[in-house]
Amino acid sequence: MADVKKIATRESYGNALVEVGRDYPNLVVLDADLAGATKTSTFKKEFPDRHIDCGIAECNMVGIAAGLSTTGKIPFVSSFAMFAAGRAFEQVRNSVGYPHLNVKIGATHAGITVGEDGASHQCNEDLALMRTIPGMVVMCPSDDVEAKAAVRAAVEHEGPVYLRFGRSAVPVINDRPEYSFKIGKGEVLREGTDVTIVATGICVATALEAAEKLAADGVNAEVINICTIKPLDEELIIASAKKTGKVVTAEEHSVIGGLGSAVCDALCKSAPTPVCKIGMQDVFGESGSASALVQKYGLDGEGIYKQVKEFL
Amino acid sequence: MTNLELAKAANRVRKGIVSSVHSAKAGHPGGSLSAADIYTFLYFEEMNVDPKNPKDPDRDRFVLSKGHTAPGYYSTLANRGFFPVEDLLTLRKLGSYLQGHPDMKHIPGVDMSSGSLGQGISAAVGMALAGKMDKKDYRVYTLLGDGEIQEGQVWEASMFAGARNLDNLCVIVDNNGLQIDGRIEDVCSPYPIDQKFEAFNFHVMNVNAHDFDELRAAFTEARAQKGKPTAIIAHSVKGKGVSFMENNAGWHGKAPNDEEYAVAMADLDKIDAELEKAGEA
Numbered sequence: 001m002a003d004v005k006k007i008a009t010r011e012s013y014g015n016a017l018v019e020v021g022r023d024y025p026n027l028v029v030l031d032a033d034l035a036g037a038t039k040t041s042t043f044k045k046e047f048p049d050r051h052i053d054c055g056i057a058e059c060n061m062v063g064i065a066a067g068l069s070t071t072g073k074i075p076f077v078s079s080f081a082m083f084a085a086g087r088a089f090e091q092v093r094n095s096v097g098y099p100h101l102n103v104k105i106g107a108t109h110a111g112i113t114v115g116e117d118g119a120s121h122q123c124n125e126d127l128a129l130m131r132t133i134p135g136m137v138v139m140c141p142s143d144d145v146e147a148k149a150a151v152r153a154a155v156e157h158e159g160p161v162y163l164r165f166g167r168s169a170v171p172v173i174n175d176r177p178e179y180s181f182k183i184g185k186g187e188v189l190r191e192g193t194d195v196t197i198v199a200t201g202i203c204v205a206t207a208l209e210a211a212e213k214l215a216a217d218g219v220n221a222e223v224i225n226i227c228t229i230k231p232l233d234e235e236l237i238i239a240s241a242k243k244t245g246k247v248v249t250a251e252e253h254s255v256i257g258g259l260g261s262a263v264c265d266a267l268c269k270s271a272p273t274p275v276c277k278i279g280m281q282d283v284f285g286e287s288g289s290a291s292a293l294v295q296k297y298g299l300d301g302e303g304i305y306k307q308v309k310e311f312l
Numbered sequence: 313m314t315n316l317e318l319a320k321a322a323n324r325v326r327k328g329i330v331s332s333v334h335s336a337k338a339g340h341p342g343g344s345l346s347a348a349d350i351y352t353f354l355y356f357e358e359m360n361v362d363p364k365n366p367k368d369p370d371r372d373r374f375v376l377s378k379g380h381t382a383p384g385y386y387s388t389l390a391n392r393g394f395f396p397v398e399d400l401l402t403l404r405k406l407g408s409y410l411q412g413h414p415d416m417k418h419i420p421g422v423d424m425s426s427g428s429l430g431q432g433i434s435a436a437v438g439m440a441l442a443g444k445m446d447k448k449d450y451r452v453y454t455l456l457g458d459g460e461i462q463e464g465q466v467w468e469a470s471m472f473a474g475a476r477n478l479d480n481l482c483v484i485v486d487n488n489g490l491q492i493d494g495r496i497e498d499v500c501s502p503y504p505i506d507q508k509f510e511a512f513n514f515h516v517m518n519v520n521a522h523d524f525d526e527l528r529a530a531f532t533e534a535r536a537q538k539g540k541p542t543a544i545i546a547h548s549v550k551g552k553g554v555s556f557m558e559n560n561a562g563w564h565g566k567a568p569n570d571e572e573y574a575v576a577m578a579d580l581d582k583i584d585a586e587l588e589k590a591g592e593a
Binding site for chain 1: 369373375415416417423424425427428430431432433434435436437438439440441442443445446464465468469471472475
């Protein structure tokens with residue numbers, strides 16, 4: 001994919017904040033001493049008076065955002081996923097989720113593509129945590145186009161939203177004129193009949209790669225991009241599962257509680273289907289380059305291809 | 313209001329606390345009673361609020377960071393006219409809007425949901441920050457327990473408020489000296505409380521939480537403060553007003569039975585009678 005444009009979704013996030021921030025003067029951004037890394041510094045440059053650095057105190061930052069939102073502001077809270085969803089989980093649950101406040105959590109550096117920092121900073125649990133909070137919208141964009149669209153959709157949505165972004169550059173796969181985004185809508189990127197691969201985040205691009213390899217073996221895989229983990233596009237997934245009879249989920253997240261679990265939750269109700277969950281298999285990550293880690297943990301095109309073959 | 317009128321209102325608030333917790337057969341009377349005079353002063357004298365327009369964007373805000381003392385908060389709001397006093401007897405019951413801890417989605421006058429200790433003050437800081445950003449002159453008050461300040465988030469929020477010079481923020485610590493497991497200095501001492509807030513760039517005052525002259529002076533001084541948030545360390549008696557609950561950690565989170573309820577109400581009736589007599593004198 002050497003000729004494909006690549007951009008990290010955290011970059012997209014920073015750029016989108018500026019764009020949407022122009023349209024919404026009540027949009028404010030909070031960070032916890034990571035503005036350079038989360039890319040909220042892009043927003044800070046444009047709107048210094050609307051960027052609040054809270055220092056290294058994520059729990060307080062979430063509470064401040066809750067307070068700001070009660071006055072009509074639309075706060076975006078930013079930190080690494082580990083701290084935004086992990087450390088501040090209870091603040092998100094009680095100060096934002098329970099009162100259903102209009103706070104958006106822009107969490108960057110999610111998953112193992114954090115890379116060299118290692119397991120302490122590689123959050124593979126955030127989707128699971130955020131999914132459990134009633135009323136929380138959970139989104140995990142796959143590329144630059146989707147990340148920007150998700151930020152705008154989050155602002156237009158009244159209520160708490162969790163947005164998951166990555167550190168490493170990923171291919172732009174949604175850059176086409178007919179592209180449109182709606183919270184809760186999944187998209188079939190490749191039609192197939194033999195197996196359904198439901199993917200989110202960085203795994204959407206690698207699932208498409210895997211589908212190409214499968215096609216060479218005569219396996220016709222359907223690939224569904226799920227950006228919104230919650231509310232999940234159950235209808236789309238169930239229809240595809242009924243068609244193919246086999247489902248694979250692929251995510252840069254623990255196989256416990258994330259996309260894989262959400263898909264199983266949907267299928268077990270009305271379309272029980274064998275499901276193979278690709279993701280972090282109940283293990284912590286480790287230091288290494290993002291690409292080496294993605295390969296080691298089977299989230300690249302080759303890894304997904306092999307696991308699908310094994311499953312079939 | 314005169315001090316006598318405030319004292320009468322506070323006694324009504326206390327009766328509401330005892331009645332609602334008795335009716336609920338659960339709840340937190342000790343810290344509600346210790347803060348009853350503070351609640352009363354805030355809602356009947358200090359704060360710019362209108363029960364008919366509880367969401368007025370220019371109103372003063374209050375966040376009950378020590379959310380478990382909701383019975384005191386609810387009783388104050390009800391007595392101030394935000395909702396019917398009779399509803400206090402539905403406290404904690406299935407289907408009631410008066411949840412065990414403050415719920416801003418359903419209770420008129422509640423500016424922030426709270427209950428998980430340490431979180432309310434951060435929300436109050438956010439409201440104060442918004443006031444500064446929007447150049448509004450409303451003030452934000454938040455009431456904390458002295459046990460609550462063992463939570464680290466309280467100091468994250470204080471550091472931010474002090475660093476940002478949020479002089480529209482007034483933190484009140486209900487220093488009744490007792491938490492569930494006993495005396496705060498025996499459990500994990502937060503003392504000296506005043507010096508800790510001073511170190512975080514707060515203007516700090518120590519007051520008697522049951523003396524309306526002292527409360528009036530402190531809140532007036534807080535309003536005049538420029539460039540610093542205020543912390544009022546309010547020295548109080550846990551269970552204040554009910555003889556057998558005073559200074560007893562056992563009444564932190566326990567409801568009186570029918571007999572105890574009768575004694576408690578008799579104690580408060582006696583205070584009423586004394587206040588009536590003082591009024592005639």
